[in-house]
Amino acid sequence: MSGRSGAITDEEINELVSKLQSLLPESRRRRSAGRVSASKLLKETCSYIKGLHREVEDLSDRLSDLMATMDSNSPQAEIIRSLLRP
Amino acid sequence: MQAAKSFVQAFLKQMLLGIQLSAVSHRSGSLQERKSAIKLSADVAMAVARGSKKWTRGLIASLSKEEQNRSFRQFVLGKDFGRPAKLCHSSWKIPRSKNIVRRSLRFLSKRKSNIRAPNSSVLAGTLVEKRTQVLKRLVPGGESMDGFSLLDETLDYVTCLQAQVDVMQKLMTTLEASKHRADSNAQCPKAKLHLLAMVGSCYSTRKGLWKRLSKRPKLIL
Numbered sequence: 668m669s670g671r672s673g674a675i676t677d678e679e680i681n682e683l684v685s686k687l688q689s690l691l692p693e694s695r696r697r698r699s700a701g702r703v704s705a706s707k708l709l710k711e712t713c714s715y716i717k718g719l720h721r722e723v724e725d726l727s728d729r730l731s732d733l734m735a736t737m738d739s740n741s742p743q744a745e746i747i748r749s750l751l752r753p
Numbered sequence: 754m755q756a757a758k759s760f761v762q763a764f765l766k767q768m769l770l771g772i773q774l775s776a777v778s779h780r781s782g783s784l785q786e787r788k789s790a791i792k793l794s795a796d797v798a799m800a801v802a803r804g805s806k807k808w809t810r811g812l813i814a815s816l817s818k819e820e821q822n823r824s825f826r827q828f829v830l831g832k833d834f835g836r837p838a839k840l841c842h843s844s845w846k847i848p849r850s851k852n853i854v855r856r857s858l859r860f861l862s863k864r865k866s867n868i869r870a871p872n873s874s875v876l877a878g879t880l881v882e883k884r885t886q887v888l889k890r891l892v893p894g895g896e897s898m899d900g901f902s903l904l905d906e907t908l909d910y911v912t913c914l915q916a917q918v919d920v921m922q923k924l925m926t927t928l929e930a931s932k933h934r935a936d937s938n939a940q941c942p943k944a945k946l947h948l949l950a951m952v953g954s955c956y957s958t959r960k961g962l963w964k965r966l967s968k969r970p971k972l973i974l
Binding site for chain 1: 770772930
């Protein structure tokens with residue numbers, strides 16, 4: 668997408684912005700198709716990313732708790748093996 | 754916009770391999786070590802599965818630099834940092850990522866001498882500028898991106914993060930469910946079916962399932 672040396676058109680920017688908007692949870696709930704301000708979009712994007720980071724941290728925590736009791740005979744280990752088989 | 758199926762598959766497999774590896778090498782480690790290892794597996798898997806993007810290079814570079822990940826860095830860079838530990842599983846091979854790491858380390862040192870890219874007129878304005886700075890810190894490798902690249906990489910990064918969370922949630926649900934069921938393999942909870950679909954397995958017949966289970970596991974764990 669950024670591989671050519673031409674000017675970036677407004678259309679491309681708008682497309683990017685609307686794609687980004689559609690990813691954000693709050694934007695999806697909002698029915699209005701109107702444009703949001705750049706600063707609002709950035710703010711929501713930043714808080715969304717922070718939220719996702721926290722979720723990954725939390726899930727890592729919980730997964731490591733599960734793994735703590737895992738040995739080669741446990742059902743968890745078997746599930747992991749079964750998922751790795753081609 | 755959803756992550757590609759190929760990404761999800763690759764991510765799941767890479768993460769599971771990393772989890773197996775860390776489960777063995779951190780068996781006697783502290784809770785914090787185990788948790789960091791899992792998170793590391795998830796992040797590396799996400800970057801490797803996505804391939805070459807600015808944010809993936811930035812992510813691998815920053816992961817390699819963290820002190821706590823020294824053993825991981827030693828492993829990934831292989832011969833440059835001494836032989837990896839014997840218990841490394843042979844299929845935890847991320848040949849591509851060796852190059853990604855090397856390029857990332859070069860990219861990181863270049864970045865230091867790089868004056869920050871000029872802001873494009875797309876993102877002018879003080880509040881916007883401030884929030885752009887925040888975003889740049891959140892997206893790996895973001896500091897040296899200009900406005901348009903930043904938006905483009907952010908879009909990609911968020912899509913992958915969503916998939917990362919989704920897969921980890923399903924994995925956790927599946928593993929948790931197995932703790933409570935005596936015969937976890939007779940029933941397939943929904944989350945497990947999703948995971949299996951992700952790796953493209955066909956667990957359609959129970960006969961096939963029992964046959965697989967009776968084989969001796971060849972992997973470390």
